[in-house]
Amino acid sequence: MEHLVITIGRENGSGGRHVGEELAKALGIKFYDKEILAETARQSGFAHEFIAENEEKKPQFFWGTGAFYMYEQPISVKLYIEQSKIIKQLAEKESCVIVGRCSDYVLHGYKNVVNVFVHAPLSARIARVAEREGLSEKDAKTRINKTDKARAAYYNYFTNQIWGEAKNYHLCVDTENLGIDGTVEMIKKYLELLKH
Amino acid sequence: MEHLVITIGRENGSGGRHVGEELAKALGIKFYDKEILAETARQSGFAHEFIAENEEKKPQFFWGTGAFYMYEQPISVKLYIEQSKIIKQLAEKESCVIVGRCSDYVLHGYKNVVNVFVHAPLSARIARVAEREGLSEKDAKTRINKTDKARAAYYNYFTNQIWGEAKNYHLCVDTENLGIDGTVEMIKKYLELLKH
Numbered sequence A, B: 001m002e003h004l005v006i007t008i009g010r011e012n013g014s015g016g017r018h019v020g021e022e023l024a025k026a027l028g029i030k031f032y033d034k035e036i037l038a039e040t041a042r043q044s045g046f047a048h049e050f051i052a053e054n055e056e057k058k059p060q061f062f063w064g065t066g067a068f069y070m071y072e073q074p075i076s077v078k079l080y081i082e083q084s085k086i087i088k089q090l091a092e093k094e095s096c097v098i099v100g101r102c103s104d105y106v107l108h109g110y111k112n113v114v115n116v117f118v119h120a121p122l123s124a125r126i127a128r129v130a131e132r133e134g135l136s137e138k139d140a141k142t143r144i145n146k147t148d149k150a151r152a153a154y155y156n157y158f159t160n161q162i163w164g165e166a167k168n169y170h171l172c173v174d175t176e177n178l179g180i181d182g183t184v185e186m187i188k189k190y191l192e193l194l195k196h
Helices: A016-027 A035-044 A048-054 A066-071 A075-093 A122-133 A137-159 A175-194 B016-027 B035-044 B048-054 B066-071 B075-093 B122-133 B137-159 B175-195
Strands: A005-010 A030-032 A096-099 A113-119 A171-174 B005-010 B030-032 B096-099 B113-119 B171-174
Touching: A005 A016, A016 A030, A016 A096, A016 A175, A030 A035, A035 A048, A035 A075, A048 A075, A075 A096, A113 A175, A122 A137, A171 A175, A175 B175, B005 B016, B016 B030, B016 B096, B016 B175, B030 B035, B035 B048, B035 B075, B048 B075, B075 B096, B113 B175, B122 B137, B171 B175
Parallel strands: A005 A096, A005 A113, A030 A096, A113 A171, B005 B096, B005 B113, B030 B096, B113 B171
Antiparallel strands: A171 B171
């Protein structure tokens, strides 16, 4: 694979999606976040809304229903498999930025993949989510905690690694002091140094 | 505090000490790693060798000796307190690079502190330690696992945070692809962007 793929893991409210969009623009390459949902819908036949509701969630196992799962994969496992296929297709086709969905892990072993994790202190993330979504600080905090708990559970379940642990990424940046533009600059610097 | 302090946490064999030395040279500021031991020895009255043997270790509690510890702090707690005092003195006195010893946590709330974590895949760290210490790969791996286990236990015990978790640091860099010089460049870039 000769393309350059940058995966971005992100804490909710850290500006990770925004960083990814700006980076893709600066590099003149494609950007994939929720776009992966549409592609999964197209290729898998699942409804778009159904995927949006169920993706990036780890399987729920209920005691007493075990017999069912012996014959049928939980839906989130099927979605993970479908999304992973699409992530690999995208990475093989062209240079791009891919946000979330364990893409760092899915592309493990591929050359020219740079894995980035973007985070920020909770106070900064509350402020960002409250403003973006028009929520109270309390509701923003609840949303962030719920989203990050789900992301961590999803990542840890499918990868056997720990979400947000520095060792899984080539570069981790706190966006609080640098902002979106500064964080993009850091990633660009990393890519520039890689070439030497 | 008007000084600039860069703390560096590091996986064993990732080149963290070397990164710190080169960064301090490039910025023309002081570098503290084992130098903190000498200062702790000077100020605390503990013997230098004794500190080297006991620092960066979490307290060992043995069942049946609890009564003793009710009256006497474990030695590693005393050393942590002494080292923390010295780390704060250094940070208040002058710009510097400080390696390890929970310095990111000790200086929490201080302005102008940038916390960096440096890591690398195990294979790269084994190669580095084997060459540096003249060890077999097997022995280098044993050394790395033992050292990092102790560092993580020490950090997690005293800080209630998780060693190597991205959120504790402003910047985390994998040294495998960038090398020492590239990692120093990344930290310098971060500092440069901070000024804007």
